[in-house]
Amino acid sequence: MHLLIESIGFGVASGAVLSLGAVGFTLQFGISNLLNVTYGALMSLGAFLGLFLLGHGLNIWLAMVLGGLMIGASSVAFSRGLISPLTRRGLRPFSLVIVSVSAGIVLEYLIVVVAGPATQSYGNLSGATLRFWDFTLTSSQVIILVIAVALMLGLHLLLTRTQLGRAMRATSSNRTLAQSCGIATSRVSDLAWLISGTFCGMAGIALAITTESFDFTLGSLFLIPMIAAAVLGGVGQPYGAMVGGLVVGIATEVSAAYWSPAYESVIAFAILILMLLVRPRGLFGSGSARRLLA
Amino acid sequence: MTGLEFYGVVLLVYLGTDLLAAWGLNLEFGVTGVANLAYIVVIAAGAYTYAVLTLGPDTSFGGFQQYVAGLHLPFALAVVAAAVVGAVVGVVIGVTGLKRIRQDYQAMVMLVISLMAATVVGADTGFLGGQSGLSLIPNPFSGLSAGVGDWAYVGMVAFACVVGYLVMRRFTGGPMGRALRAVRDDEHAAAAMGVSVVKMRLLSQAVGGAFGGVSGALLVAFIGGWSPGAWAYVETLALLTAIIVGGLGNDFGVSLGTFVITVLLLQGVQFLPEIRAHTGLTEALGWIVLGSLTIAFLAVRPQGVFRERRPRYHISDPAADEGGGAGTAMTPPV
Amino acid sequence: MTPTGTSESSGRSSDQGPLPLLRVTDLVKHYGGVRAVDGVTFDVSPGTIAGVIGPNGAGKSTVLTVMSGFSPATSGRIEFDGVDITREPTDRRARRGLVRTFQIARVFEGLTALENLMVAVPHQRSRTARGLLLGKRFWGPEEDEIVAQAHQLMSTFGMADKANERAGNLSGGQRRAVEIMRVLMTRPKMLLVDEPMAGLNPRLVRQLEDVLVALRERGLTVLIIEHELDTVERICSEVLVMAWGKIIARGEMAELRTRREVQDAYVVG
Numbered sequence: 001m002h003l004l005i006e007s008i009g010f011g012v013a014s015g016a017v018l019s020l021g022a023v024g025f026t027l028q029f030g031i032s033n034l035l036n037v038t039y040g041a042l043m044s045l046g047a048f049l050g051l052f053l054l055g056h057g058l059n060i061w062l063a064m065v066l067g068g069l070m071i072g073a074s075s076v077a078f079s080r081g082l083i084s085p086l087t088r089r090g091l092r093p094f095s096l097v098i099v100s101v102s103a104g105i106v107l108e109y110l111i112v113v114v115a116g117p118a119t120q121s122y123g124n125l126s127g128a129t130l131r132f133w134d135f136t137l138t139s140s141q142v143i144i145l146v147i148a149v150a151l152m153l154g155l156h157l158l159l160t161r162t163q164l165g166r167a168m169r170a171t172s173s174n175r176t177l178a179q180s181c182g183i184a185t186s187r188v189s190d191l192a193w194l195i196s197g198t199f200c201g202m203a204g205i206a207l208a209i210t211t212e213s214f215d216f217t218l219g220s221l222f223l224i225p226m227i228a229a230a231v232l233g234g235v236g237q238p239y240g241a242m243v244g245g246l247v248v249g250i251a252t253e254v255s256a257a258y259w260s261p262a263y264e265s266v267i268a269f270a271i272l273i274l275m276l277l278v279r280p281r282g283l284f285g286s287g288s289a290r291r292l293l294a
Numbered sequence: 295m296t297g298l299e300f301y302g303v304v305l306l307v308y309l310g311t312d313l314l315a316a317w318g319l320n321l322e323f324g325v326t327g328v329a330n331l332a333y334i335v336v337i338a339a340g341a342y343t344y345a346v347l348t349l350g351p352d353t354s355f356g357g358f359q360q361y362v363a364g365l366h367l368p369f370a371l372a373v374v375a376a377a378v379v380g381a382v383v384g385v386v387i388g389v390t391g392l393k394r395i396r397q398d399y400q401a402m403v404m405l406v407i408s409l410m411a412a413t414v415v416g417a418d419t420g421f422l423g424g425q426s427g428l429s430l431i432p433n434p435f436s437g438l439s440a441g442v443g444d445w446a447y448v449g450m451v452a453f454a455c456v457v458g459y460l461v462m463r464r465f466t467g468g469p470m471g472r473a474l475r476a477v478r479d480d481e482h483a484a485a486a487m488g489v490s491v492v493k494m495r496l497l498s499q500a501v502g503g504a505f506g507g508v509s510g511a512l513l514v515a516f517i518g519g520w521s522p523g524a525w526a527y528v529e530t531l532a533l534l535t536a537i538i539v540g541g542l543g544n545d546f547g548v549s550l551g552t553f554v555i556t557v558l559l560l561q562g563v564q565f566l567p568e569i570r571a572h573t574g575l576t577e578a579l580g581w582i583v584l585g586s587l588t589i590a591f592l593a594v595r596p597q598g599v600f601r602e603r604r605p606r607y608h609i610s611d612p613a614a615d616e617g618g619g620a621g622t623a624m625t626p627p628v
Numbered sequence: 629m630t631p632t633g634t635s636e637s638s639g640r641s642s643d644q645g646p647l648p649l650l651r652v653t654d655l656v657k658h659y660g661g662v663r664a665v666d667g668v669t670f671d672v673s674p675g676t677i678a679g680v681i682g683p684n685g686a687g688k689s690t691v692l693t694v695m696s697g698f699s700p701a702t703s704g705r706i707e708f709d710g711v712d713i714t715r716e717p718t719d720r721r722a723r724r725g726l727v728r729t730f731q732i733a734r735v736f737e738g739l740t741a742l743e744n745l746m747v748a749v750p751h752q753r754s755r756t757a758r759g760l761l762l763g764k765r766f767w768g769p770e771e772d773e774i775v776a777q778a779h780q781l782m783s784t785f786g787m788a789d790k791a792n793e794r795a796g797n798l799s800g801g802q803r804r805a806v807e808i809m810r811v812l813m814t815r816p817k818m819l820l821v822d823e824p825m826a827g828l829n830p831r832l833v834r835q836l837e838d839v840l841v842a843l844r845e846r847g848l849t850v851l852i853i854e855h856e857l858d859t860v861e862r863i864c865s866e867v868l869v870m871a872w873g874k875i876i877a878r879g880e881m882a883e884l885r886t887r888r889e890v891q892d893a894y895v896v897g
Contacts, residue, residue, distance in 0.1 A: 106585035262417030469754035488722035
């Protein structure tokens, strides 16, 4: 029983990071209808940017925010520079997936060219180990958890209380209709990419904080669990992604504890494939169901 | 045999096996329109099948590798088995793709299948050697002296390619090729014409899988070892780039594309001097060029350098061409 | 078409003429909460052209979609040539001779126009295992015959010069012609045609009408959905009027035009 609770605790901690990444991913899908596989490489880039900022003496949490914003800006550039022109050229969704996979590969190997293929580390940032009830977490895990919750709360407020948020939801659900209502959809898109890209970058840095060492493949390793979380919750649904991240995180940790750590990624793969084949609109998806049919 | 000569042998063997794989993937994707991003899995399946069937118990001295079977079968039989396993795995993957979901979701499913296979095999050391893989896989020509054996291998691969090409033409050319392309171009219209889309897709993945299986077997018998590192999901991307750049559905274009991408680009860059002890730089550059090429071609020239060409039929009897008026005129049939 | 009240579910009635080629009974199709087709029953006799008209959203295209197998019926029965095909997949129905066209003409863009026609011929030897094994020696002669047939058909449609043209490069009207020709190559017993006149100029409309009539003389059965009411009046022997998923009237076009409920349906629906 203790093992179960402890692994649930780990699951919540890793789930928080997965949720962060999944929310960003799902926002991008919502606004652009694209399964953006480059997301993984952008997370890796975030981790390396964090390393760079850390090396220049910046506090890790500030580095996380700053690095996140830099990835946010990169994401806007990515969508404006690559995705929009290609979509306008009439590339089918499948070709766009290939493009995003290729862009991801290019970005990852650019990282190798600049920073080398060797593994890197942020050093030991874990901080004190905290124990309460049966949970065992490091203080940095807790801080990340708090940051993730705060960000998602902020996103919730943005989406529901602000005009921008309403515009984003409108553009997400029906772009042409939103345009005819006078919403500046391309500005809204840019902002959505900025926000989701920031989540992406922060998720990448959070991953780097919580793993002992990482290399340019960091993002790719965690991308599938994040996509699994996003699909589980219903692609395009940020709240679904939050829940999905927790579910995937806990499922992964529990299976690693009871079954074998080597298979933990298989759980996420299985969830993703199952959802895509059996219920592509996810647990909470509804209106977006139409987008999923061939 | 000089180092350069041996390098030439290596390139030729890689070219031959890559051609077989590219033809298989082209049949699936270029001709039939099946978005199989998990193609590398059938190549791996063929390689492991060959390894498992030809490794005898004597290679497990000290127990440093464990695997299934260990049958020490002859070369030809093992290659045929690899083809069969490749076909079966191809069909299994194909069945997951039959569910009609959006094409990009389907691509995602294939990608995940590829990753899942690598993870499952890489995790469990008892099965297929796990992350360290299998080694000491026997080369059929190991009895011959080094130089002769190597060139004999090249000859065999070349023979396999010739046979493979002739078999391939049976599917990509003629009425079968036409039916497969109809499924690619518009599967609903094809179904409405009485073409069984399911049969066509699975057929292309069975044959494509067989080609991949043979490719994997021939490669592994030469290299002597095989592990998950050799079949990461990006390898399918490399093949995909080759056939996109060369020209989807064009047998010649695909062959040329394979030569350029997998030999010149990915192997050839190993030749470049390593710059300031930056290990892995040339490999990284290779992948950067590859990814950029894929994006560029998909954006600007998705049909590839050599676009698909369809046969032109002419009627020798001039009487049949009467009545040709403006293109849109329609008169009742006689 | 036989009125629903007197149709028999089995056996022949000597005073009712030939057995219907197509018989649809209580067809229902739901999409989510919407009853797109809400209990439709009708027959089509062989060698006739039947028309289906009605305002947009009446469910006409949905009936066609379900009849051709692209979408499963929620309930009801479809019998073709005496066989219950309700659960059969599209390609199976097509091989039985029930073939459809699409609202926007669909051609195989990567193939030439001629090849579009060639690929439609059913039961080709080249597509069997033996054919793959034995190669050109086995199916060569059959292929030549198909080429000749296809050329012949294209000539009679006046498009012989476009035979080797890539179908993707053809204009809208040419694509429609290729689609019709391709469908004819399947040697159909019955055609389900979905608004074929859409986007065609009056001259082409007349020519397509003549083609359909000529085909009917040779025994083909047609069910046509059309908005061009003049066309329907000219070529259809019986017409169904659909609105809100149901058949609200049936008879001859000229007579239906005068009926109140038909006029109302168009105004409201």
